[in-house]
Amino acid sequence: MVITPLTNRCYLGLTGALHRKLGGGVIGATGSGKTETIKELGNALAMHTVVFNCSDKLKSFAVERFLKGVASSGAWAILDDIARVQVEVLSVVAQQISTIQRAQQQQAENFVFGGMEIPLVSSCAIFFTMNFGHTPCNKIPANLKKLFRPVSMVIPEYDMVAEISLYSLGFSNANALSKKIHTFFRLLFDQLASQV
Ligand SMILES: Nc1ncnc2c1ncn2[C@@H]1O[C@H](COP(=O)(O)OP(=O)(O)O)[C@@H](O)[C@H]1O
Ligand SMILES: [Mg+2]
Incomplete structure (x- = not known):
């Protein structure tokens, strides 16, 4: 993972959210590095990060069991592509x-969740990612939105990612090569964007 100004801004937004004991919601185009950036931040802070692939078949009791584990272990959860989940389920989530x-926020050691008392490890955090274009953003209920600090990731810095990746692979003319790769990625990105 290459740290770029975009990933840095995302880190700032997410750590700001964590400071206020809120979750972080990263919104952006497919392939812009949303999931990887949250995972990388988790790695940097030595947090166990679990990516949960959301689907339209997801039921609230499944999320409840998952969140129970997250809260009592202090891990980080990424609800990947949350907009796929049905609105009724999202309200319960x-x-x-x-x-x-x-x-x-109350710095509790135990709390009641899903009808039973469970321990709370304060380092736990919940994030989501959402692909725009794929599903309308207004599908997310307001009571869910207010629990997350929004961060948007639009166009990744392909030239920088390519250049640093190439240098790390041993290419000495990475700067010139990265410009060619950048052009290729831009075309690919524009094509993907026109399809959604
Ligand atoms: N800053 C970066 N440095 C290196 N690779 C990146 C970077 N951002 C994204 N990628 C790569 O792009 C791909 C898509 O990233 P991902 O996080 O899955 O996108 P999204 O969740 O936005 O759809 C992954 O293979 C990831 O490794
Ligand atoms: Mg993703």
């Missing part, structure tokens, strides 16, 4: 996340 965040 918002209540569940709100319960965890409230307990964190």
Whole structure:
């Protein structure tokens, strides 16, 4: 993972959210590095990060069991492409996340979640990613939105990612090569963007 000004801004947004015991929501085009950036931040802070692939078949009790594990182990959860989940389920998920965040803000050691008392490890955090274009952003219920600090990632710095990756692979003329790769990625990105 190459650290670029875009990933840095995303880190700032997410760590700001963590400081206020909120979650972070990264919104952007497919392939802009949303999931990887959150994972990389987790690695940098030595946090166990779990990516949860959301789907339209997801039920609230499945999320409840997952979040129970996250809260009691202090891990980080990334709800990947949250907009795929049905709105009714998202409303319930918002209540569940709100319960965890409230307990964190009160610095509780135990709290009641899903009808049972569970321990709370304060380092736990919940993030989501959302691909725009794929599903309308307004699908996300307001009670869920307010629990997350939004960060948007639009166009990744392909030339920088390519140049640093090439240098790390041993290419000495990475600067010239990265310009060619950049042009290729831009074309690919424009093509992908026109399809959604
Ligand atoms: N800053 C970066 N440095 C290196 N690779 C990156 C960077 N940003 C994205 N990538 C690569 O781009 C691909 C897509 O990233 P991903 O996080 O899955 O995108 P998204 O979640 O936005 O769809 C991954 O293979 C990832 O390794
Ligand atoms: Mg992703």
